[in-house]
Amino acid sequence: MIRGALLIALAALLWATTGIVAKFLFNDTDLQPLALALLRLVVALPFFFLLMVAELRRNRRAGGGSVKLLNWRILLPLAALGLFQSVYQGSYLLAVDLTGAGIATLISLCLPPVMVALLAAPLLGERPGLVTVLALIAAIGGTAMLVVSDMDTAGRLRLAGILMALLAALVYTGFTLTSRYNSTGTPVFTTAFICFLTAALILLPVVAASGGFRGLGTLGLQGWLMVGYIGVVPTCLGYVLFFTAMKTTPATLSSIIVTLEPLFVALLAWIFHDEVLGVTGISGAIILTIAVIVASNSGVRGKRAGTSPDTAPDTSPGTP
Incomplete structure (x- = not known):
């Protein structure tokens, strides 16, 4: 369990470098956030394809049979996840560009677990508990304090960046709820590959229409290495570490470490x-952060009690 906890902590650290490296790219080049979101997915897709192939082979050897990817009942929820993923990637990186990596990540990643805990109960025909409501109030208060602090530091209200971070949080909430309550039983890396492929196909025409490809000429060798890093290390390696650790780490502990x-x-x-x-x-x-931990533990207890059938893996567990 200690090894699993350390692997999840390492995955969280790798995911954290995404916004930091992205901010360097935005400061030093003319690369647009939407273009970086697309490039990240394009770089990661070959690795996820290989992971998907290996995963399906293991399942067949174990007698699990093949996944019928052409079944619309499987593809439709995964396509919805891809749509959420494309909007999340773009809005998060836009928030990083317009504000800062720290405040953008705190808002876009800390609010969703609380919002999921609040919305999950009504989706199952139950009222949210008092602890969940208090966690949401605390999360809203913490977010407001972050905005005030950002105003003091920047000398102005960076409203566009804050709104993009809030949009990312809202989309990530939808992503998590869709993943949790529209389970297809598809293996983890198969889900991730189809989700990322769909997101890339959605972003491609958007980036082309917005002129986002014009900034590619300003990258240089160092810029391309940074793009490759974001696509390989926090995205691919972070996923592998997380899902490897989840095999031996209790859900409660992992939700706190993330x-x-x-x-x-x-x-x-x-x-x-x-x-x-x-x-x-x-x-x-x-x-x-405290609100997230409380809300996450509340959600885990709900799943143990049979009130939250989370049978589909969240293909983006905390990673932006």
């Missing part, structure tokens, strides 16, 4: 980009 990611981002943003949250921002981040 909350390290936005805190890692805030620390790295302070080190590499001089993004300072201030006392108000740090307090808001702590309140938001």
